[in-house]
Amino acid sequence: MGEENSPGMFNFADVLAMAGRDEHDSLDRISEGLKPGDAINIQFTSGTTGAPKGATLTHNNIVNNGKFVTSAIRLTVEDRLCIPVPLYHCFGMSMGTIGCVTKGATMVFPGEGFDAGATLKAVAGERCTGLYGVPTMFVGMLDHPDFDTFDLTSLRTGIMAGSPCPIEVMKKVVSLMHMAQVTIAYGMTETSPVSFQSSVDDPLEKRVSTVGRVHPHVEVKAIDADGATVAVGAPGELCTRGYSVMKGYWDDEEKTREAIDPDGWMHTGDLATIDAEGYCNIVGRVKDMVIRGGENVYPREVEEFLYRHPKVREVQVFGIPDPKYGEELCAWIVLKPGQIATEQEIKAFCAGQIAHYKIPRHIRFRIELPMTVTGKPQKFLMREAMVDELGLVTPKTA
Numbered sequence: 001m002g003e004e005n006s007p008g009m010f011n012f013a014d015v016l017a018m019a020g021r022d023e024h025d026s027l028d029r030i031s032e033g034l035k036p037g038d039a040i041n042i043q044f045t046s047g048t049t050g051a052p053k054g055a056t057l058t059h060n061n062i063v064n065n066g067k068f069v070t071s072a073i074r075l076t077v078e079d080r081l082c083i084p085v086p087l088y089h090c091f092g093m094s095m096g097t098i099g100c101v102t103k104g105a106t107m108v109f110p111g112e113g114f115d116a117g118a119t120l121k122a123v124a125g126e127r128c129t130g131l132y133g134v135p136t137m138f139v140g141m142l143d144h145p146d147f148d149t150f151d152l153t154s155l156r157t158g159i160m161a162g163s164p165c166p167i168e169v170m171k172k173v174v175s176l177m178h179m180a181q182v183t184i185a186y187g188m189t190e191t192s193p194v195s196f197q198s199s200v201d202d203p204l205e206k207r208v209s210t211v212g213r214v215h216p217h218v219e220v221k222a223i224d225a226d227g228a229t230v231a232v233g234a235p236g237e238l239c240t241r242g243y244s245v246m247k248g249y250w251d252d253e254e255k256t257r258e259a260i261d262p263d264g265w266m267h268t269g270d271l272a273t274i275d276a277e278g279y280c281n282i283v284g285r286v287k288d289m290v291i292r293g294g295e296n297v298y299p300r301e302v303e304e305f306l307y308r309h310p311k312v313r314e315v316q317v318f319g320i321p322d323p324k325y326g327e328e329l330c331a332w333i334v335l336k337p338g339q340i341a342t343e344q345e346i347k348a349f350c351a352g353q354i355a356h357y358k359i360p361r362h363i364r365f366r367i368e369l370p371m372t373v374t375g376k377p378q379k380f381l382m383r384e385a386m387v388d389e390l391g392l393v394t395p396k397t398a
Helices: 012-017 022-031 059-072 089-102 114-126 135-142 167-176 203-209 253-257 299-306 343-350 379-390
Strands: 037-042 052-060 080-082 105-107 130-133 157-160 179-189 194-199 220-222 236-242 266-276 280-285 290-292 295-297 312-322 326-335 362-365
Touching: 037 059, 052 059, 059 089, 059 167, 059 179, 059 194, 080 089, 080 114, 089 105, 089 130, 105 157, 105 253, 105 266, 105 290, 114 130, 114 135, 135 167, 135 266, 135 312, 135 326, 157 167, 167 203, 179 203, 179 280, 194 220, 220 266, 253 266, 295 299, 299 312, 299 326, 299 343, 326 379, 343 362, 362 379
Parallel strands: 080 105, 080 130, 130 157, 157 179, 326 362
Antiparallel strands: 037 052, 179 194, 220 236, 236 266, 266 280, 290 295, 312 326
8 A cells, every 4th residue: 555665565556457357357247146145254263262263254244244333433434443453353354444444434554463552653643533452452552651642632432342341441541542432342253243332422331341232133142051041130141143143164064053053043152241221241251150169250350350450451360170169260460560569469459349259369470461363361271371380180070
């Protein structure tokens, strides 16, 4: 893009000029044969629980989702959207590029990979009105040593998604980055990706504490272990049905049947509550829920509390085997630059504020947390590392 030539690359205009009448005729013939339900993209999942799987998505899936996502943030031809998220991920591809195309909005790409400084520079220099990012990207920008030197007053909206969004981070994005109309979106690669999103005019309390309400033309429900729909406000596995559900996992019928039931419901594996107004709150992963001495503990709840500690930059909470209680809580914490903390200090912060069984027994401080390339925490790697460190044995169950 642009007038300057880059070594080893063609300019976009030059590529377009390479096509002759035969190429255009060939493209027209292919386009005429396309159907909305045809597979157009094999989008690989993030691999937060193991090996990535190829979600097969259609034109109907991604074009419509891109349209609805950008409608929720009221994107128009006047907007300039900064897209630092990967184009090989649904966030950049469906929600970013296709979303902008459906509105005629300008796309701004800060670089080949995410860099907090480059992103802040792009927003300021290009006067972007919108910004996409996963929580760790926003944390990186907020903590950038030169953050205060960038003029971000052009920002109006954007989306924070990709993994659970800490409430404290969301509040800072609104107050310090001028993103008064920022929204949170929830979804998964297999649903193109978004199924819940907050609105720009939702009360701030709802925008920082929930993932909004269900998207147009999508059905959702939360179910218990027996498949029955849970009561309003009760936690259950979130299921999605509608136009956005993938065709299936590429060349893997067994995994497809595990994920999509005979009635067309996509089982997300996420634990969620849906309140009387339809707002959804993701409380954790079904597999992440810790059962300590018979008490159900949702790691997300503990993480949100620990984010309130003034020295904590990032935190992940997960369960590890314990011979007495079955499972115990462990927290991996990344401190803010220049900060020092102890395990005892963190536990004292929790004492009397959250239930005793929710206080992590094991606390480790790390320079960084294992993440996928799209910024999602890999708790299975953290769990494996703690099992090895403590010499634990995972008990066999029926």
